[in-house]
């Protein structure tokens with residue numbers, strides 16, 4: 001019985017909806033998204049990477065050439081498109097949920113997971129990567145603090161939370177998968 005249960009859990013295709021990771025840049029959405037995709041046997045997508053592949057250039061270059069508004073437009077379409085594809089795992093860019101239509105669709109049509117990280121963790125992670133145009137100014141810490149204040153009330157509405165600094169990542173992920181699976185089977 002136990003083995004049967006485990007087998008079902010290892011097949012993400014038993015899920016009916018996508019799994020969408022939301023949260024601040026540098027929180028670990030891509031890292032956990034990849035792990036979840038592998039564990040659930042589902043394809044993993046990172047919306048920034050999808051957009052970069054479509055545009056043929058980096059997120060920073062998209063901001064420079066066409067502006068943030070254009071990026072947000074393509075980002076909203078990218079998330080909407082992936083939500084319509086059935087079970088998969090999608091990591092969204094940190095600002096994607098600031099579009100109210102995107103937020104509504106993600107909360108209604110997916111298993112939404114807020115990947116939660118503290119400011120210190122976020123700062124140390126983003127400092128290793130230059131592809132974050134919003135932090136290009138001279139006060140990335142202050143910018144992050146402002147963004148967290150604005151965005152957290154939206155992230156908090158996610159159905160699940162994943163503490164990105166949890167020590168036993170494997171255990172946390174298994175618990176999360178069990179919760180997602182049981183939520184689907186209650187519906």
Ligand code: S3P
Nearest residue numbers: 024025026048093094095132133
């Ligand atoms: C952004 C986050 C980035 C990327 C863009 C804007 C944001 O994605 O979409 O630089 O507004 O927080 P990550 O959250 O994957 O870093």
